[in-house]
Amino acid sequence: MISLDFILKFIVAAVAAGTPLLFGTVGEILSEKVGHLNLGVEGMMSIGALTGFMAGYGSHNLAVSMIAAFAGGMVSALIYAVLTIGFMANQNVIGLTLTIFGVGFANFVGVYMVGKTSSNTWQLSADLISQMKSIHIPLLSDIPVIGKLIFSYDPFTYTGIIIALICGWYLFKTKAGLNTQAIGENPAAADAASIQVTKWKFINIVLGGGICGIGGAYCSMIINGGVWISDCVGGLGWISVALVIFAAWRPQTAILGSFIFGALRVLKYYMPSVIPIAFFNMLPFIITAAVLLIASIRGTKGSHIPENLGFNYFREDR
Amino acid sequence: MGGEVKNAIRCEKISKVFGNVIANEKIDLELNYGEILALLGENGSGKTTLMNMISGIYHPDEGTIYVNGEPVSIQSPLDAQKLGIGMIHQHFKLVNIFSAMENIELGTPGKKLPPKELRARVTALCEKYGLETDPLKPVHDMSVSEKQTVEILKILYRGANILILDEPTAVLTPQETEKLFEILRHMRAAGCAIIIITHKLNEVLSISDRVTILRKGRSFGTVKTAEVDVSKLTELMVGRAVNLEIERPATDRSEEVLKVVDLCVERSDGSTALEDVSFHVNRGEILGVAGIAGSGQKELCESIAGLITPKKGAILYKKENMAGKTPREIIELGISMSFVPEDRLGMGLVAGMGMTDNMLLKTYTRGKGAFVDRAPAKKMAETLVDKFGIVTAGIEMPVRMMSGGNVQKVLLGREIESSPDLLITAYPVRGLDINSSYLVYDLLNEQKKKGVAVLYIGEDLDVLLQLCDRIAVLCHGRLTGVVDADKVTKEQIGLMMTGENWEEVREYGG
Amino acid sequence: MEAKKREPLLRVVKHAELSRTQSFLLRLLAVVVALVVGGIFIASIGYNPLEVYKTMVVGCFRSVMAFQATIKFCIPMCIAALGVTLAFKMKFWNIGGEGQLIMGAVFASYFALFCDGMPHVPLIIIMFLAGFVGGGIWGLIPALCREKWGTNETLFTLMLNYIALYIVTYLRDGPWRDPQAAGFNKIARFSANSQLDKVAGIHFGWIIMIVLVVFVFIYLSKTKQGYEISVVGESRDTARYAGINVRRVVIRTMFLSGGIAGIAGMIQACGADATLSTGVANGVGFTGIIIAWLAQLNPIATLVVAFAFSILEKGSSVIQSSFGLSTACADVLQGIILFFIMAIEFFVRYKIVFAGHKEKKLSQAKPEKKEAAGK
Incomplete structure (x- = not known):
């Protein structure tokens, strides 16, 4: 029989595996909500992974690392924003390039830094690694089942959930969020309602990039136990792009979605080996493709996809 | 110049030039609170341009706009909004997935209101002005008139008391139009100042207090609605017939090339575009189609070209039914269509x-x-x-x-x-200068002499009257008559464009 | 009470297009600026940029072997870009080159693995066709969905990339696993009979590449179907008006687009790698998009850009051995170059008008259509 302990272990592993996805997804939601499909998530996460790791290496402080990762993601998103909003370049092409550039840049600098170290491993200090450990709150974490289920994750997970909740509140409960959504749906209507389309596009895309950056830091700092490894984001950014669709462009749903996708990623270790591993890896993309297809069959009313996604807005074209 | 009564809006000698085309020339206009002013004019007479200047989309090259008696410079829609001016454009600017009240709240200053409070405010606004809307209904589930109501509410919610409606009835059914007018009368009673752009004369007569007439970019005076009737308005709007000296050669017209029988067409949104339209075109003949923009001209062209499938009725080309033919097959048969859309490059x-x-x-x-x-x-x-x-x-x-x-x-x-054997041409002189226009007329006549059947969809009535052999008049997708061009007056065509049948207008003019 | 001026400091207007020479020079300038920025970056980590660039270029041409390696980089990138070109010309945002390439490789590999008893020439022809059909099917699926239900093709093709990738993983770990492989799972190396022959020291994929460049060039610019693609890409309304069956054009073209990417996959598996691995595409489908865009969807220019990119790729592996720098250098430089070219592209189409002498400019810049609309 499957024991409770086994299930708990599985859930905890799923949440941990879903955490980087959560950042990537929420960041991308902000961008897509203003109508900009940013295929550069993988790249922004990679740059965040690099800046976060580097700051951690220098400062031995987790908060500093996260801020640096946030800043790195923001700067990379700014490249995308300037080119697609300011210069009205094709979003797909710029996004893909940002991915290639970002991953390449992180790897390039990473290799350079590894070469600078004496041991040929670029590694975070033990002090910082201890800061990144799963939290342990006396009493609370010791409650049976609940303690393990709720109070046993690392600081990134809680940060991610808080960011997702804030973004959900921002998008659906504030005026700015309402305006933001209108931009992604129908920028001409937003413009006519005297919303500053360009300004809000920049704000959302750049903030979204920053959030992706933190997700990247999780990949570089936690997944490999504090040792820098090339290609540390390893496709999680792309899964995040898929997850946005699965989460129906809602940050709150993204919390659940990222843990489900995280579960799919760790399921292979908990499942009998009769089912091929490739199947579990493929599942997120199959589910997402199915969601996309079903939504389109149901028509515009059923799909949550921002109507103007992928198109740039030039006022004189209206 | 503050008189006893402050005008809501007063325009003084407003001019606007685009490139080398004068869109507005020294236009004067006055609008008071508690009044509905109709702005009447043919296509291209400069109505929308003038309204766009009042609502901050364009800036006048010359002249002054006064709001509440003060001279103002309106640089953007936001400025207009601050002055209490709101404009409802022909094409709605709404977010489909949002509910009515979310659209209303969009872009307004301040914090997002709790749904309950917002709903209460919208409902209160509706009651005040006699509007009906379901605040929670998403826009994509709404009919055209419901969407229009949301646009009106959007403007009222922002505190506007000067409203401009650009052809609001163009997309409405007669019942919906009557409902809109009821709302407008309510708003007038509540003290709003309203400008309504239309070229439907019966509507002008039923809703407005005064009418300002624009023609070719200039104002042709303002009259009290109570003192005019349809024929007087028509005369004011279309002006006297101008002799353009376009040639109309006589030709052999023995053979029928195109015959349209009881054509009914629905638009993709379900509204009726054409209803029981029947006419024929012979070889060596130019048949003109007159009508206010959006009366079904585009759908007529597209049906004949095989781009849309009619709901009912038949199109016969040289006695052969065209139903089920692909656009390509129709082209190969010798039917040629050139449609000049407003942006010129959209089709063709x-x-x-x-x-x-x-x-x-x-x-x-x-x-x-x-x-x-x-x-x-x-x-x-x-x-x-x-x-x-x-x-x-x-x-x-x-x-x-x-x-x-x-x-x-x-x-x-x-x-x-x-x-081709049948040449369909829609708005071929749109935006052309005089010389180029005459070149086009000559070309069409040349085709006619060659025995081509020409269907000419036009805007300028003078041209239609002098170029075409017969004129079919469309109104709201219905044919109000097909008349010989040399046996009809401009006023009569004008009346038919607004819905009167040939039988009813026969006694006018002449 | 003057209403306050709320004009933006600068505004953007479309302007009459520049001549070809002007826009070519602008793009050249962008490449130069990009290389300077890349150089500054290289300098900032303590290397002499000129030396690094020189080593990259020299490294690609220093020997016949080196040059052959450069060409090997060029082949899949160029062919993948050609596939994308067809779709993009139609404004169908096919991001699925990666998946189409993989599926082409999978289909071709089936014959390479299980029919290698066949005579060589028919086998190669069958593998070629299989690659084309495999990629084609992977291109067809999103096209059908979009034409039928309006499914967003960008996102859908993106998902199909990963589904294709994990199909390879599945085959590698399961049905096609090489039983003799020790340690990691892998698919067996193809027998010599099912590998592409070498011509001038490189597998003959380079000949296919050149043939495809010519084919796509002629197809797009000289044939009826190519003409239809251009019309559909410019305006679906106009295409309808001209009697073109838009749906059929989109579906047919996407089959071809995917098929060409599939050929790249077949060449990669049966030529360069002599096996099917999960790294068969290795991002080439994405790089192909960038190449196609930089080449302005011109097949001849695509070959040139792809070759330039392969110099970066090969050059990066050279500087790895000479300077200990990462091969990722190529990606970084590709990115920077594209960013600058895209920025420059903007000035080819638009100009920026500063506030101040605005009013005059405004009336001139307004297209005439505005007053035609003033009913």
Whole structure:
């Protein structure tokens, strides 16, 4: 029989595996909500992974690392924003390039830094690694089942959930969020309602990039136990792009979605080996493709996809 | 100049020039609170331009706008909003997935209201002005008139008391129109100042207090609605007939080329575009189609060209039913259609291609094999340049870089060069200067003399009266009559465009 | 009470297009600026940029072997870009080159693995066709969905990339696993009979590449179907008006687009790698998009850009051995170059008008259509 302990272990592993996805997804939601499909998530996460790791290496402080990762993601998103909003370049092409550039840049600098170290491993200090450990709150974490289920994750997970909740509140409960959504749906209507389309596009895309950056830091700092490894984001950014669709462009749903996708990623270790591993890896993309297809069959009313996604807005074209 | 009564809006000698076209020339206009002013004029008379200046989209080149007696400079829609001016455009600007109240709240200053409070405010606003809306209903589930109500609420919610409606009834059914008018009367009673743009005379008479008439960019005075009737308004709107001295050669018209029987067409949104339209065109004849914009002209062209499938009725070309034929087959039969849309390049020409490739658009499938034969197209392009005096840096230069007039020459020239038996041409002189226009008329007459049947969809009534042999008048998708051009007056056509049948207007004018 | 001026400091207007020479020079300038920025970056980590660039270029041409390696980089990138070109010309945002390439490789590999008893020439022809059909099917699926239900093709093709990738993983770990492989799972190396022959020291994929460049060039610019693609890409309305069956054009073209990417996959598996691995595409489908865009969807230019990119790729592996720098250098430089070219592209189409002498400019810049609309 499957024991409770086994299930708990599985859930905890799923949440941990879903955490980087959560950042990537929420960041991308902000961008897509203003109508900009940013295929550069993988790249922004990679740059965040690099800046976060580097700051951690220098400062031995987790908060500093996260801020640096946030800043790195923001700067990379700014490249995308300037080119697609300011210069009205094709979003797909710029996004893909940002991915290639970002991953390449992180790897390039990473290799350079590894070469600078004496041991040929670029590694975070033990002090910082201890800061990144799963939290342990006396009493609370010791409650049976609940303690393990709720109070046993690392600081990134809680940060991610808080960011997702804030973004959900921002998008659906504030005026700015309402305006933001209108931009992604129908920028001409937003413009006519005297919303500053360009300004809000920049704000959302750049903030979204920053959030992706933190997700990247999780990949570089936690997944490999504090040792820098090339290609540390390893496709999680792309899964995040898929997850946005699965989460129906809602940050709150993204919390659940990222843990489900995280579960799919760790399921292979908990499942009998009769089912091929490739199947579990493929599942997120199959589910997402199915969601996309079903939504389109149901028509515009059923799909949550921002109507103007992928198109740039030039006022004189209206 | 503050008189006893402060005008809501007063325009003094407003002028606006686009390039070398004068859109508005020294226009004066006055609007008071508690009044509905109708702005009347033909297509292209400058109504929308004037309203766009009041609502901050354009800025006048000359003249002053006074709001509440003070001179103002309105630089943006936001400025207009601050002055209490709101405009409802013909094309709604709404977010489909949002509910009515979310659309209303969009872009307003301050924090997002709790749904309950917002709903209460919207409901209160509705009650005050006699509007009906379901605040929670998403826009994509709404009918056209419901969407319009949301647009009106959007403006009222922002505290506007000066409203401009640009052809609000164009998309409404008669019942919905009556409902809208009820709302407008309510708002007038509540003290709002309202300008309504329309060219439906019966509506002008039923809703407005005063009428300001624009013609060719100038104001032709203002009259009290109570003191005029339909025929007086028509005369004011269309002006006296002008002799343009367009030739109308006599030709052999023995054979019927196109016969349209009881044609009914629905638009994709379910509204009726054409209803029981029947007429015929003979060889060697130009049949003009007159009508206010959006009366079904586009759908008529597209049905004949096979681009849309009629709901009912038949289109017979040389006695053969065209039902079920693909656009390509129809082109091959010798039917040629050139439709000049408002942006000129939307249909008929490929903006990014040069003249040569555009010549190929309908003929590229000719010839055997997989390859396109560009040689004849190139020759044709060169011929057109000579024949029509097209100004271009080269026949391979993308047509989007050519001026509007030249683009139209390319389009019409190509259609004529394909030597069709039936030539459908819609708005071929749109935006052209006088000389180019006459060139187009000559070309059409030449076709007519060759025995081509021409269906000419036009805007300028003077041209229709003098170029065409017969004129079919469309109103709201219905044919109000097909008349001989030399037996009808401009006023009579004008009346028919607003819905009166030929039988009813026969006694006028003449 | 003057209403306050709320004009933006600068505004953007479309302007008459620049001549070809002007826009070519602008793009050249962008490449130069990009290389300077890349150079500054290289200098900032303590290397002499000129020396690094020199080593990259020299490294690609220093020997026949090196040059052959450069060409090997070029082949899949160029062919993948050609496939994308067809779709993009139609404004169908096919991001699925990666998946189409993989599926082409999978289909071809089936014959390479299980029919290698066949005579060589028919086998190669069958593998070629299989690659084309495999990629084609992977291109067809999103096209059908979009034409039928309006499914967003960008996102859908993106998902299909990963589904294709994990199909390879599945085959590698399961049905096609090489039983003799020790340690990691892998698919067996193809027998010599099912590998592409070498011509001038490189597998003959380079000949296919050149043939495809010519084919796509002629297809797009000289054939009826190519003409239809251009019209549909410019405006679906105009295409309808001209009697073109838009749906059929989109579906047919996407089959071809995917098929060409599939050929790249077949060449990669049966030529360069002599096996099917999960790294068969290795991002080439994405790089192909960038190449196609930089080449302005011109097949001849695509070959040139792809070759330039392969110099970066090969050059990066050279500087790895000479300077200990990462091969990722190529990606970084590709990115920077594209960013600058895209920025420059903007000035080819638009100009920026500063506030101040605005009012005059405004009336001139307004297209004539505005007053035609003033009913």
